[in-house]
Amino acid sequence: MQSLAKLLRVAANLLFHLFLAAYWYLVHSLYPEYALFGAIITYVLYLAIRPRLTLPLPPPLLVLLAALLFFLMLNPPPSLVGLPQLFWLAGSALLFRVCFAALSNRKLQAGALLVSYILFLALPLGIPRLGPTQPSVSDGETLDVVIVGAGFGGMAMGKELLDAGLTNFRIYEAAPEVGGTWWHNRYPGLHVDVPSSLYSFSYFPNPYWSRLWAPRNELLEYSIAAADELGVRPFIHTNTWVQGVRFDDESGLWQVALGEQQVKTRHLVLATGGLHIPNTPVFDGAASYTGTTFHSARWRDDVELDGKRVAIVGSGASAVQIIPEIAQVAAQVDMYQRTPNWISPQDNREVSSLRQFIYAYVPLAYKLQRLRTHAFSELAFRVVFPLESQQRARVEDALKGYIRNTVKDQELAEKLIPDYEFGCKRPLVTGHYIPSMNRPNVDVITEGLARLTPQGIRSRAGVERDYDVIIMATGYRVAALPFAIEGPGGLSLEEIWQDKPEAYETMMVHGFPNLYFMSGPNSGLFGSIIVHIESASGYVAQLIRRMGAAQLIEPRLDAQLSYNRALQAELQKTVWAGSCKSWYKMEDGHIIANHPDPISRIVYERSRPRWDDFIISQRN
Known part of the structure; x- marks a missing residue:
């Protein structure tokens, strides 16, 4: 049992120092080889000097010192980079381990961690800059x-x-x-x-x-x-x-x-x-159109859409966010689609007050959530985005099923399903666009746009439709x-x-x-x-x-x-x-x-x- 306990202590120590290396690299951008070397050498030095070193300090001072060092080993001054940053982080970590081990009981150790926690809450951005923080030259100087x-x-x-x-x-x-x-x-x-x-x-x-x-x-x-x-x-x-x-x-x-x-x-x-620079195509007959037209990147808050017939030209990221919103008030919304996009359903739930409280007062919980999201993104990229991916077909089948099971009009559903690989164009994430296709006042026009007329749009099939407002959701340059x-x-x-x-x-x-x-x-x-x-x-x-x-x-x-x-x-x-x-x-x-x-x-x-x-x- 003693051997097992000793082995567990060694494993716990190694995990702690590997956590330090990862934190220094991911959070403070310390060179990865520096971070790993610093974490390992800190542990080796701690093992070497701990039996030979005693700190003749009163417990309250040791508690404060350990708390401060714990904060400093995770928050270097912002001006340090490279080797100076490594020396700061590794030195603080070594001194923290020594001070923490010198605390005589678990109550004092818990007190040190509590004081350090208060420091993290009081200084969420780390150590404040100590140098000048205002412009150092007047306007007109180099x-x-x-x-x-x-x-x-x-x-x-x-x-x-x-x-x-x-x-x-x-x-x-x-x-x-x-x-x-x-x-x-x-x-x-x-x-x-x-x-x-x-x-x-x-x-x-x-x-x-x-x-x-x-x-x-x-x-x-x-x-x-x-x-x-x-x-x-x-x-x-x-x-x-x-x-x-x-x-x-x-x-x-x-x-x-x-x-x-x-x-x-x-x-x-x-x-x-x-x-932010709109990509605005020029269509034949644009000068003759008597209604209102504008680009989604230059949204007109002064244009009333209630009860109006609206055309959305484009089916990309802007269009899929706009349509579910304006369809609630417009009389008719027609989306002119050249090519459909892959749509992933979005679980955009509200963040509960409890979770916000935890993120605010347990900063590490927020960092772990961020790390989890990043890890999922990395995994998705490595698995789905290689050209020869074996998993992409499963993703495509799932998204096709989502569209077909959500849109009641199966002819319309087929218009919304791409015929190219998932990821070839920008995949779109939204929870409201596909369901909005079930509204009686929403339609998808795939005939192509031939020209603008005085009253609206003529498609390449020769069909003319009247619109009060035409919105160009045609992306950016x-x-x-x-x-x-x-x-x-x-x-x-x-x-x-x-x-x-x-x-x-x-x-x-x-x-x-x-x-x-x-x-x-x-x-x-x-x-x-x-x-x-x-x-x-x-x-x-x-x-x-x-x-x-x-x-x-x-x-x-x-x-x-x-x-x-x-x-x-x-x-x-x-x-x-x-x-x-x-x-x-x-x-x-x-x-x-x-x-x-x-x-x-x-x-x-x-x-x-x-x-x-x-x-x-x-x-x-």
Whole structure:
């Protein structure tokens, strides 16, 4: 029995230190090999010094010290990265083990954990920044960094810069408020298509989501709160349109055009996203239509839909959220569908007050829920999205059954079932769209749209239908640059990307030094874009810290070409290379939107830049 008890103690100790390694890597982005080494060496050193070390401190002081060290071993100062971060975490963990073991009984140990728990509740974002938190230069002076866009990407980048001790930066946002896509888009039924626990910053949890998949208003409120809590609000200039950027060869600085004002910066980060510039097709006869028409991304709150005949052009992510909402008040809703989409039913239950309470006062419970959601997403990607997946047919059969069993009109149900592989186009998650097809005032038109008439739409079958309102739910120009980008020697990025948009690590382009994209080519992934944003902002922050004010950095051309060759080769093994046509890929099969790797591998690859892949030079 004694041997078994000893073995169990050793196993428990090893599990504790493996938990530390995983926590340091997943939560604080410590290099994975550093995290594992630090956790193991901490345990070895603890075993070595524990029998030889006594702490002649009174029990109350030991309790406080153990509590503080427990907090510190899970919360390093935000300015530390790499080896300094490892020394902090491992040193705190070692001292905690020593102090905790020195407590003479379980009551004192429980007291230490209770005090530490109070620290976690009092400081949910960890150790506050100790350095400056306000802009360090006045407007008009040369900046270290300009960030364009104050959505999730721009705020994450600003947070990383502040953590690094950099305060000479600005974030320019065209909208009146932060939030990015959640400010620009406001159509009825809008909600996130990723579970809320994962569609939020890991370092700024929100235990009070009202639903498992949060609605737009809560996501906007969360964005506004994040700008304040993360400390980036003083650096944000709203209602500020960036009209173009140009690299000045003489000074080696980027010039950012803000109307008549020119801002100079050493580093330029584009966090403009891809879900706010409407893709608005031009149909014959559009000028003759006498009703109201607008794009879903520019929703008209002043247009009354009660009792109106409404046409929805498009059947994608926006359409499936809008239709169930407006069908409750409109006289008729017709959806013009070119290609059906795979629809997964969504269990968007309310989050109970009890669960919100647990998430708020047991922070680890929220982190475990987030980890569980992430693990499920990883598993789904690895099992279903390979092109030769043996499990995808089961998923397709289940979703076909869901549609056929839900829609009463079987002819209509067949119109809603795709004839291509699940995942080839963006799968849609919603619990209301398919049931809304049973409403007598909802129909799906698959004849194609030939032209607009003065009263409505004429289909390609020659049928004319009258509409009071036509809503274009035709998606976004995800590959479009938000403005002109001119590199050294007048090099135009638009011209370079005209044939095939490509970037190194989805973030940098050869020939454009110190320019970084938060959502560049192939940055789309299966799972939460927030995880990508956190890893991308951390990666860019490492480059900016190392380059400082005097150096320029860009990927080598051969490194960029090699990266994209490997990327495209892997993408051809995924379902995105399947039989359908989608905005993911070009006519020749070159995939421009998605990344072939699971999120965990992407995060690992970005934990440390491969410095040999870059050209580093001195600024003029």
